Amino acid sequence: MTISEIQQEILRIKKEKDICILAHSYQAREILEVADFTGDSFKLSVDASKAPHKNIVMSGVRFMAETCKILSPEKHVYLPNPHAGCSMADQMDKQLISQVKKMYPDYTVVAYINTTAELKTICDVCVTSSSAVKICKNIENDNILFIPDCNLGDYVAKQVPEKNIKLLSGGCPIHACVNTDDVMKAKALYPNAELLVHPECTPDVVALADYVGSTSGIMDYAIKSDKKEFIIGTEISIAEHLQYMCLDKKFHYLSQKLICPNMKLTTLIDLYNCVKGEGGEEIFLDDDTIRDARKCIDEMIRLG
């Protein structure tokens, strides 16, 4: 079968079985082409909760599928490749953060959406990379414990100096591996290009950027900008997608190291097998987990 024939089959089966396909922007182009919705992690879970379909297939990583399930407990939610985790989300668990909370009893615990559903149950409010600054500003408490990403947390702390923000040493190993040497090399090669980076990058890289934002933020900025050349400081698929979308502009990778192996695990074949009911994993969360994790997400909506 060709790629196009597999895509046609996926489209046919999803209609027949009332399936909504969500694909995170870090997924491959052939997957994005068959998706009902694409975008960043939070937008996708909101899209899923509004979609009328009975079944949701979340082509991304596990915490994203869990977020869909929390927001749409009545729907069947599937992850096409059960091995697709997130190195950041897997760094901190409920046990660890329960201990840390005892050290900071007066702090509001802010969890990046890249956390497990189980960990969300003991946090106060969730944030995404696009909403973190606004939500931290709006939190009534001045003391904030921000988990797990210390790079995003540092970025937020600089934008919200009026709050006392405590960080733990977690983060995305993919974004954290680019350094200022990579930036200097890229700027030397492409002196007219603007540097757009995700706040999961280290503070010294973020300090050199022309724009800092979420996956969707970077894409919107580049599409709307009058500038013609960009260095993209997030997962390399974003530069690829932008290049297809904006033929009159040039996009360069900040570094070839920016490849998320977790996001790359899911293939079109995984998606095909999943919609056929011959692969993937259905996400099950118990009622208590859904109820408690949901509070943290509802608080994000209230404050955002």
Ligand code: 13P
């Ligand atoms: P977004 O929330 O920007 O989609 O980011 C998710 C992610 O995992 C970035 O590494």
Ligand code: SF4
């Ligand atoms: Fe997780 Fe980093 Fe991959 Fe995003 S890029 S899914 S934070 S490991």
